[in-house]
Amino acid sequence: xxxxxxxxxxxxxxxxxFKTIVDTWQDxxxxxxxxxxxxxxxxxxxxxxVFIQVYESIxxxxxxxxxxxxxxxxxxxxxxDLLRRKKRKKRFAFIQSLFGKNxxxxxxxxxxYHPGVAAENKENAAVLFKAIxxxxxxxHTAFVLSKxxxxxxxxxxxxxxxxxxxxxxxxxxxxxxLRKTLGDHYRNSKI
Amino acid sequence: xxxxxxxxxxxxxxxxxxxxxxxxxxPFFYTRLMARLQKDDQSSWGRIGSFxxxxxIAFATILLVIFLNVFAIYSNSDTNVSSTGQIDxxxxxxxxxxxxxxxxxxxxxx
Numbered sequence: 001x002x003x004x005x006x007x008x009x010x011x012x013x014x015x016x017x018f019k020t021i022v023d024t025w026q027d028x029x030x031x032x033x034x035x036x037x038x039x040x041x042x043x044x045x046x047x048x049x050v051f052i053q054v055y056e057s058i059x060x061x062x063x064x065x066x067x068x069x070x071x072x073x074x075x076x077x078x079x080x081d082l083l084r085r086k087k088r089k090k091r092f093a094f095i096q097s098l099f100g101k102n103x104x105x106x107x108x109x110x111x112x113y114h115p116g117v118a119a120e121n122k123e124n125a126a127v128l129f130k131a132i133x134x135x136x137x138x139x140h141t142a143f144v145l146s147k148x149x150x151x152x153x154x155x156x157x158x159x160x161x162x163x164x165x166x167x168x169x170x171x172x173x174x175x176x177x178l179r180k181t182l183g184d185h186y187r188n189s190k191i
Numbered sequence: 192x193x194x195x196x197x198x199x200x201x202x203x204x205x206x207x208x209x210x211x212x213x214x215x216x217x218p219f220f221y222t223r224l225m226a227r228l229q230k231d232d233q234s235s236w237g238r239i240g241s242f243x244x245x246x247x248i249a250f251a252t253i254l255l256v257i258f259l260n261v262f263a264i265y266s267n268s269d270t271n272v273s274s275t276g277q278i279d280x281x282x283x284x285x286x287x288x289x290x291x292x293x294x295x296x297x298x299x300x301x
Contacts, residue, residue, distance in 0.1 A: 022221050030216040044216055048224050055228065088246075116212035124200075124207035131204075148211055175205070182201045 003067055010058045022051055025068070028149075029075050031116075035144035036079035038112040038129055046082055050075045065158060072151075072159040076141055083137075114148075131181040139174035142167055 001009070001020070009017035029050050034043040053074050061070055111126040112133075132143060138160070145156045146167075157164045242248060 019221060022224060026220055027213055027215050030220075031213045034214050043214075044220070044223075047216060047220070048227050051224055052228055052231065114208070114211065115214045117208060118210070121207035124204045125211075128204045128207055147208055178205065179201055182204050183197060186197045186200045 004063075007058065007061065007063075007067060010055070013055075018051075018055060021054065025071055026051075028068070029071060032072060032075045032144065032149050033079045034114070035148040036076065036140065037082055038133055040115075042082060046078050047075075049078050053078065069155070069158045072145070073161075076145075076159065080137055080141070127182065127185060128178070131178050131185070134181055135174055135177055139170050139177065142170040143174045143178075146171055 001017070006017045006020055010021060026047065030043055030047045033046045033050070034040065037043050037046060050071070054071060057074075061067070112129045113122055113126055114129065117125040132140060135143065141160060142156055145151045145159060146153070151159070153164045153167050157167045160167065243252070
């Protein structure tokens, strides 16, 4: 079955077509989401939401972009939605703690160890992922899509709906910010 | 020397994700996905609840309730007041009911 036939079958809510799509794209979706949300359980939940969205919104896919591009966009959107929800929750919990209403400690999340990183690089990668998490959303997304997902500049520009020059600029700024954050981290750790 | 060492650490960190392998979800991802899809289909109240609980929707609803309450209170406090400042009891008389009870009937007998 070609991709277009699969999509047409999915529009008819054919389960075999849906299973084929999930089997084909689940690793791509999970890896992208994991790179952004940096938590395996959250990545699993968000990945499920991505495919549910694909299932429910397939009729709105007009074919003006590649199917993979459309799925990447949903994955990025859902991932960023989760990060925003978590930030709001953290802010709310902090305000509650000011009024003595919340005894929960506001902890920093534990270090994230990506399963695809070689063992000898795990500690360095954990520091890098922490710095990635501190990037502004667009830089964070571009960096994950390019460096972790391995997309070309053209593919990243199609997913993020911007020019390749803009993607290049985002990645340049992301690297500058990462160097600064990493530099601060390593200098402070030596004090 | 210290700066060079920091620079080297930065480079090592930036290069740590070179050749990173793709991660995969845990086994039976499709099974869990289908279970969730079927559960979501059954729970239309869940969808309504999640829609109402969106911050923008919840906030707009609260504002609407407050506005309606203020409007109701403002409307009810708009009563007639005479020039002497005494509340006009005419409306009270208009609505007063003359009710006869068995006690009134008994008392009226000679």
